[in-house]
Amino acid sequence: MKILITGGHGMVGRNIQEALAAHGGVQVLAPKRAELDLFNFGSVLAYMHQHQPDWVVHAAGRVGGIQANMANPVEFLVENLDIGRNVIMAAKQAGVRRLLNMASSCMYPAQAESPLSEQLVLAGALEPTNEGYALAKIVSTRLCEYITRTQPELQYKTMVPCNLYGRHDKFDPKHSHLIPAIIHKVHAAKMQGLPNVEIWGDGTARREFMYAGDVADAVVYALEHFDTMPAVMNLGLGQDHTVNEYYQVTAQVLGWRGEFVHDLSKPVGMKRKMVDVTRQTAWGWKPRHTLLDGLRKTYNFYLETVQA
Template sequence: MRVLITGGGGMVGRNLQDYLASKGYEIFVPNSKELDLCNYTDVEEYLQVVKPDFVIHAAGKVGGIQANMREPVEFLMKNLDMGRNIVWASKSVGVRRLINLGSSCMYPRGYNSPLREDQVLSGELEPTNEGYALAKVVVSRLCGYISAQSPDYQYKTIIPCNLYGQYDKFDPAHSHLIPAIIHKVYQAKINNEPTVEIWGDGTARREFMFAGDLADCLVEAVVRFETLPALMNVGLGYDYTINEYYQAVADVMDYKGSFHHDLTKPVGMARKLVSVEKQVSWGWQPKHDLKSGIEKTFKFYLQEMVDEL
């Protein structure tokens, strides 16, 4: 099988390559110089040459709360352009199977209970990442519309919870929560700083899954594509407070300092936990707990990233 992965240089894409390589598939992972996903003509021409049997759309402009608040136009436009182009070009050249990666940001704000797939577009989005979320919603809907209008084309969307892991971004200007915590706590440890700052009071809850587990799920989705639901969350089914994530990282690093809270900083949604009922029924569960995931991520940080920051 010929599998095209967009976003192969990102965290999900690089983990996915590691997992798919063991299956013997012929993998195409163009970088941004080889394929500009924001240029529809280039995307269609590339697909006509490569002729993939399967497309996994994992590319995107991603970042933490600071980046999303600072650049809403870029997060909306780039993610919308990339998603629309790869999905419609795949349809135009006859690629019949595609998995699109959505985001839990697609769900409305203000829900304390686990978020079900049928709740997309059921309420107001979180303002701090609204541009990114809107783009993800539109691309997911486009996939659904194509499959409904042309049943021979099965374009499905997986909505992962928040992710962290090997190949993550640790630069504080662009990182998500857990890599940002790893960097902050490690810098505090090596500089003998007695405290580390936490934005808000630390009681907001988040669900973070190790990225290698999502890659494992995606490989399973390729193998069992016919049974994969058209729209499915992938996550842990449980979450932790921000304070608990900081403490878990501190425990892995043996950091003995304390934490202080800056209550003037934004924290985003109070809780964002996805329902995993469909995932469990489909027969897949993640393999890493929080401690083992953080240990692997911290090891990668030490080996690959410290000298670059």
């Protein structure tokens, strides 16, 4: 089996590559941006025709935290729209029979009650801080559904992961999501002997974070169980934590004993965001890492690479 991974050198993509290498028996194509620019439809189509992958795992995108999304709404909308359309339509035109599209739980309505089920897509207004990104994810998800509905021989399906963290994450504060940002801040406080670390908001917002190695495990599971995977399926833990708890467990992993202070003037996004895992559970898959295990592995990666 020949698998094309888009975004194969991003956090999710690298974890998928590592999991597929451990699984064995597959040929992986993971072109970097310099080799295949996904903004160029002609190049993507030519690549699909030339390599004829059996399966496309679409894990490329412009991805970032609240700050990056708020500062660059045009780029988050247009880049993700273009990449999604180009990859999915090129796969269709080249006759690729199986495609796994990575969406995001950001595409659920801001006011929807958790747990967020897959039927909630387009059921209400989106969270304003990442609306552009979410709109693009909704379009690619719907596009996959339309293609499979009109051409059932093409199985184009979407996983909707909750928030992710893990090895190969981005730790630069300008681009990082919550967990790598916490690791970076608490590590800096530990190294510099600072007495406290600032938390945006009161820290009571609840979030669900899955270790990216578990997403890769789900993709490997999908290799063998793609036929039974629902057309749109959440990937989640079925449990969440407050932002304050993520800071506390990170401090425990890093062995830092300072205090946390809250900046109530900063935006915090949705009050709670946890996905419904009913479909995932019925499909027969569940994540393996506890928060403590995942944070330990992620911090080791940070020490080995970012701080090396």
